[in-house]
Amino acid sequence: MSREFDLRSAVNAVSDVVANRPPPLREFDQIYMKVADMVIQAHFISDRFKDKDVVFIGDGDAIGLSVMHLTKQGTFNEGPRSITVLDFDERIVNSINRFAEKYDFADSMKAQLYNVIEPLPNGLQGEFDAFYSNPPWGQSNGGESVMIFLERGIEATAKKSEGAIVIADDQTLPWTQEVLLACQKHASSYGYIVSEMLPELHLYHLDDNPNLRSCTCVFRSVEFEKSVPVSKPLDMTRIENFYGRNNPLKVKYVRENETLNYGKAYDNSYHYEKLGEEYE
Numbered sequence: 001m002s003r004e005f006d007l008r009s010a011v012n013a014v015s016d017v018v019a020n021r022p023p024p025l026r027e028f029d030q031i032y033m034k035v036a037d038m039v040i041q042a043h044f045i046s047d048r049f050k051d052k053d054v055v056f057i058g059d060g061d062a063i064g065l066s067v068m069h070l071t072k073q074g075t076f077n078e079g080p081r082s083i084t085v086l087d088f089d090e091r092i093v094n095s096i097n098r099f100a101e102k103y104d105f106a107d108s109m110k111a112q113l114y115n116v117i118e119p120l121p122n123g124l125q126g127e128f129d130a131f132y133s134n135p136p137w138g139q140s141n142g143g144e145s146v147m148i149f150l151e152r153g154i155e156a157t158a159k160k161s162e163g164a165i166v167i168a169d170d171q172t173l174p175w176t177q178e179v180l181l182a183c184q185k186h187a188s189s190y191g192y193i194v195s196e197m198l199p200e201l202h203l204y205h206l207d208d209n210p211n212l213r214s215c216t217c218v219f220r221s222v223e224f225e226k227s228v229p230v231s232k233p234l235d236m237t238r239i240e241n242f243y244g245r246n247n248p249l250k251v252k253y254v255r256e257n258e259t260l261n262y263g264k265a266y267d268n269s270y271h272y273e274k275l276g277e278e279y280e
Contacts, residue, residue, distance in 0.1 A: 009075045010039045014066050020099045021062045022091040024205075025254065029136040029243045030060040030089075037202040041216065042066040044198065045132060045164065046079040048218065052129035055156045056085040057116065057149045061134055065096055068109045084128070086114035086121075086152075089254040115252050116152050117239070119231040126228040128157045134166035134214070140241035143179035147186045148238060154190050155231040159224050163192070169200050169215035183217065191223025 014035055024030035033041065038061065045054075046067045056064045064083045071079030087093050096111035114121060131153030136145040146167060153163045167183060168176040184194055196218040206212055242249035 005043065005070075005075050005077075007039070009073075010043070010070060011035065013070050013073055013075055014038050014042065017062045017066045017069055017099070020065070020095050021060075022089070022095055024060060025089070027243065027247065028089075028251070028254070031204045031206050033061045033063070033134075034203045034205065038063065038066055041166075041202060042070055043076060044216065046071055046076045048164065048196075049080045049130045049132075049162070050078040052080050052162075053082045053127070054080045054084070054130045054132060055124070055128040055153065056083060056087075057131060057133040057152045057156070058087050058135060059085045059096075059111075059132075060087070060089070060092060062092075062096070063134070064132070065099055065109070068100070068105055069103060072103065072105045072108075080130075082108045084109075084124075085111035086124075086156075087111060088113065088115040088252065090256040091254060094256055113253055116148050117234040117236075117249060117252070119233055120152065120155055124156055125231050126156070126158050129161055131157050131161070131163040133164075136243050137168040137176075137214075138179045139168070139175050140245040140247075143182040143186075144238055145242050146179060146183050148234065150183060150187060151190075151229070152231070154187075154192070155229050157221075157228075159221060159228060161221050162195070163187075163219045165217050165219070166202070166214050167217060168212060170211075170213055171200075173212070180215070180217070187219045190221075190229070192219040192221050194218070195220040 018035060024032050041063055045063060064085050067079055068083050070076045085096055090113055093111040093113050100106040100109040133149040133153055135149035138145045146165065150165055165183060167180050169180060170176045194217060198216040200213040200215060202214045239249040241247065
């Protein structure tokens with residue numbers, strides 16, 4: 001691992017990222033990681049994928065932005081060469097690009113609109129050294145949603161590559177272990193082995209199960225002679241229960257409504273109660 005870092009600077013930097021992050025949409029399984037765990041995760045990914053071109057298949061948590069922000073401001077000693085985020089939520093895409101522009105690292109970090117039902121955008125297949133994803137955890141579909149994001153990450157990387165998937169991990173909940181096993185088996189069918197695992201590590205802002213944790217499972221390709229899989233449209237038989245029971249993948253993109261108040265409270269989330277005449 002890289003050298004120790006200043007915790008105060010790291011937390012403050014990640015707080016900048018969190019303030020920039022749009023509110024989560026629970027119906028799409030956007031459940032955000034807590035700040036302390038974001039710092040730990042960003043440090044791990046920064047070190048694990050140092051000097052690599054990394055693609056994030058979705059990034060509601062804003063781990064990619066945290067990694068690059070902490071690296072560029074010097075809190076982390078090393079990090080990826082570049083990060084590209086592919087996400088179906090235009091709010092997330094625009095917030096990343098605005099932040100990267102504001103902090104002057106748009107040359108090494110960008111985001112673009114993409115949904116995993118589609119083939120990878122032109123020019124991105126096999127172009128990256130590593131992938132990262134924290135997908136819908138697949139409780140109601142046997143991990144199918146996790147496998148879809150895993151496949152897109154593999155399609156986006158070169159034959160000799162690595163990837164990190166964040167998956168629910170709680171030994172008291174059998175479904176989490178079943179999904180984790182299924183994901184590992186699926187990765188092995190593409191020539192990837194588990195090279196590292198950080199078990200039961202992260203906590204989330206999840207009202208109905210605040211103690212549910214996730215792990216980071218790191219994969220490494222070992223079958224270098226295998227060709228990079230061709231990216232094709234998703235088989236629509238795989239979209240059932242994508243975001244949970246009876247919640248299939250039906251939305252192509254979440255579009256952002258234009259506002260002049262980026263980074264400020266939403267106009268429709270508050271109103272003023274004015275002082276009475278006795279104060280005039």
